[in-house]
Amino acid sequence: MVIKGAVFDFGGVIMSYGAIKDLFIDLAHQLGVEPKVFFEKRKEVWDLFAEDKRLMCGQISAEEFEEGDFLKAINTVFGKNHTEPLRWLGKLTAPGFIQYNEIMLTFIKTLRENGVKTGLLTNNFFIDKERKLESTPVDRALFDAVVESRLEGIEKPDQKIYELCHSRVVAAAPEIERSEVIFFDDMETNCEAANEFGWRAIHVGKDPKEAILQAIELIRHENDLHLEIET
Numbered sequence: 001m002v003i004k005g006a007v008f009d010f011g012g013v014i015m016s017y018g019a020i021k022d023l024f025i026d027l028a029h030q031l032g033v034e035p036k037v038f039f040e041k042r043k044e045v046w047d048l049f050a051e052d053k054r055l056m057c058g059q060i061s062a063e064e065f066e067e068g069d070f071l072k073a074i075n076t077v078f079g080k081n082h083t084e085p086l087r088w089l090g091k092l093t094a095p096g097f098i099q100y101n102e103i104m105l106t107f108i109k110t111l112r113e114n115g116v117k118t119g120l121l122t123n124n125f126f127i128d129k130e131r132k133l134e135s136t137p138v139d140r141a142l143f144d145a146v147v148e149s150r151l152e153g154i155e156k157p158d159q160k161i162y163e164l165c166h167s168r169v170v171a172a173a174p175e176i177e178r179s180e181v182i183f184f185d186d187m188e189t190n191c192e193a194a195n196e197f198g199w200r201a202i203h204v205g206k207d208p209k210e211a212i213l214q215a216i217e218l219i220r221h222e223n224d225l226h227l228e229i230e231t
């Protein structure tokens with residue numbers, strides 16, 4: 001079985017989360033708590049939204065979320081009484097702040113040059129109420145298939161979104177089987193769901209190079225591709 005397709009998550013794979021700590025320190029300052037306290041208790045806030053699909057499924061924008069339920073939740077957990085929204089969700093991908101895993105972008109280009117079909121599969125959200133700002137700033141021309149949760153109303157790890165993405169990859173190259181697609185994601189649950197779907201998931205940890213090396217190993221073993229990539 002050769003590898004004919006490669007699908008990539010955005011946050012934590014193409015985009016680095018290296019700057020997220022600074023973003024949370026900024027949020028702690030806006031909130032008026034010590035960063036240490038914020039880091040200790042933030043899970044309590046996140047847990048409140050664990051089952052809430054509205055943001056990633058495009059029903060509400062980040063601005064609406066920050067003004068509504070997020071403000072309420074963060075006030076409750078930290079014992080505050082803010083009336084103005086604390087802005088943070090749009091900052092990570094803002095021009096000048098966003099950091100890319102450049103090696104991942106190079107890898108995507110290299111795969112394409114070697115005839116591998118590429119896909120982008122991201123759980124993302126609308127930033128502004130007008131739904132005009134870009135929350136996934138990456139050149140779409142790098143991909144044969146693009147699936148964004150905010151536009152589809154479904155999110156990973158729902159099997160339906162893998163099906164949708166695979167159908168778009170297949171539209172680019174009809175002969176591709178599920179087992180011929182590798183998938184990169186930084187969330188274990190999304191990787192497990194992808195494996196269940198029949199793709200071959202590669203988990204991306206703190207160092208994206210490790211995932212790339214793992215993929216190269218698999219591809220070299222199974223394909224007759226010559227991947228020259230500086231790792």
Ligand SMILES: [Mg+2]
Pocket residue numbers: 009010011012013185186187
């Ligand atoms: Mg991710």
